[in-house]
Amino acid sequence: MIRMKFLTALFIGAFAYTCxxxxxxxxxxxxxxxLxxxxxEIAYKTNEIQNINNELKLEYTALLKDRDVIAAYARKLDYVSDGEKLVKITGLKSYQTTLFDxxxxxxxxECSCLPEDVCKIFGVSFFLVSFVLMLCVDLSRGGVSFRKKEFAVVEGIPVYDLQQI
Incomplete structure (x- = not known):
């Protein structure tokens, strides 16, 4: 009977640990x-970086092949082509840098979780509490007794009280 209580409490503790x-x-x-x-979040950031990369590749290709884009960048760097007139306005920066995001x-x-030791302690404590509760219930009902059993003696031979099968 106590073995069954022990196994039941062990199952409850293992189930609590697993849960x-x-x-x-x-x-x-x-x-x-x-996770x-x-x-x-990482997928979103990767997508943003991929979009920036695509824009930079497009700009690079335009700088290699498109004469109008090359001329526009040259003007940003204060270069002038033949026949153009240069007008300087004071108070403005002559060179503006483009910053890319x-x-x-x-x-x-780090993920916040319970350490394995805490989970095991929880399972063991649940086992102990359930086992003690089952023993207390059996003691209150009189199912378990810690008194030493006395055996009947018939002419010097001990007789044991065994369950009949």
């Missing part, structure tokens, strides 16, 4: 959701 690990453990649902959010740094965030 806590499944929900809040290192590889649990909470960690999975946090999924990080994945979305190259994205922002995305650092890996």
């Amino acid at each position: 806590v690990s499944f929900v809040a453990g290192q590889n649990g649902i909470v960690s999975y959701k946090q 999924a959010e990080q994945k979305k 190259i994205g922002s740094v995305v650092r890996r965030k």
Whole structure:
């Protein structure tokens, strides 16, 4: 009877450990959701950087092949072609730099989860509590007794009280 109580309490403790690990453990649902959010953020940032790369490739190709684009960049650098007149206006910067947004740094965030030791302690404590509760219930009902059983003696031979099968 006590063996069955022990096994039942052991099952309850193992089930509690499994549930806590499944929900809040290192590889649990909470960690999975946090990693999924990080994945979305990294995918978004990667897409932004890819768009910037495409724009820069297009601009590079235009600078190699399109004469109008080359002339526009030359004028930004204060170059003048033949036949053009140069008018200087004071108070304005002659050279303006174009800054490209190259994205922002995305650092890996640690997932918040329960350590494995905490999950195991929770399972063991759940086992102990359930086992003690079952023993207390049996003691209150009189199902378990810690008194030493006395055996009946018939002419010097001990007789044991065994269950009939």
